[in-house]
Amino acid sequence: MKSLGSYLLFIGNLFTRMEVFNIYVKRTIDEAVKIGINSLTLVAIVSTFIGMVSTVQTAANLVSAFIPRSVVSLVVRDMTILELAPTITSIVLAGKVGSNIAGELGTMRISEQIDALEVMGINSASYLILPKVLGAMLMFPLLVIVAGFLSLYGGYLVGTALNVVTGQEFVAGLRTEFQQYSVFMALVKSVVFAFLISTISAYQGFFTRGGALEVGQASTTAVTNSCIAVLISDYVVAQFLLTLMSNG
Structure with missing residues (x-):
């Protein structure tokens, strides 16, 4: 509870004694480019192969002749949009982005750069x-x-290449009973996961004490706690949005 309280106070401190708005715009763009561009290759590789594996394994379990082969892409679509794309991608990014944030801030802390900002009257x-x-x-x-796009495209490529499903059947399955609310759920999850991963990792790095060894430990703790937070919030957000949809 002490750590949770300290974390919540840390979140509140982000919005006090703020600098000029233009400074945040420039720095936010720089951070967005760093996070997005540097993570794109990793996300592309992971998501493409997840889509391929999901398609092959789903098709291998559809052994009944009474089940149309378009169900393969329908199952892959729902798994990808609702769970695989937002959750697995965020867990992968927790390892890359989270450890980078914790390591960067931890290094700044032990090298006294953060203390220098505080001395100058800046809310570091x-x-x-x-x-x-x-x-x-x-x-x-x-x-x-x-x-999500690359996962489905990877499934399409491997499905048609192995003759598991034709291109027309795959597209038909993607269109069958498609619910736009699923995309909304995935995007809401991604925003929540982004907030948790970035703030938890920043918290671990910001309060690092010691030397280089402690920076590595802070990065490891940041990734571990971020992954746990993503999995717990995944259930909470999904339950909340499904309840909201059923009541609406």
Whole structure:
């Protein structure tokens, strides 16, 4: 509970004694480019192969002649949009983006750069961390969209190449009973995951004490806690949005 309270106070500190708006715009754009461009290749590789594996395994389990082969892409579509694209992508990004944020801030802390900012009267938490949080919340949804598209495209390629399903059947399955609310759920999840990963990682790095060994430990702790937070929030957000949809 002490750590949770400290984390919540840390979040509140991000929005106090803020700098000029233009500074945040520039720094947020820089952080968004760093997070998005540097993570694009990794997200593309992971999502494409996840789509391929999902298609092959789904087709292998559809052994009944009474089930149309278009069901393969329908199942892959729902798995990808609702779970694989937002959750798996965010867990992968927790390892890359989260460890980078924690390591960068931890290094700044032990080298006394953060203390120097405080001496100059700058709210170092707001100045350094808020642009990272905003940049992550901007780029995670875009990366999830890319991941979802490449996952489905990878499934299409391997399905047609192995003659598991024809191109027409795959597209027909994608269109069958498609619900736009699923895309909305995926994007909401990605924003929540981005906030949790960036703030938890920043918290671990910002309060690092010691030397280089402690920076590595902070990065490891940041990734571990971020992954746990993503999985817990995945259930909470999904339950909330499904309840909202049923009541609406």
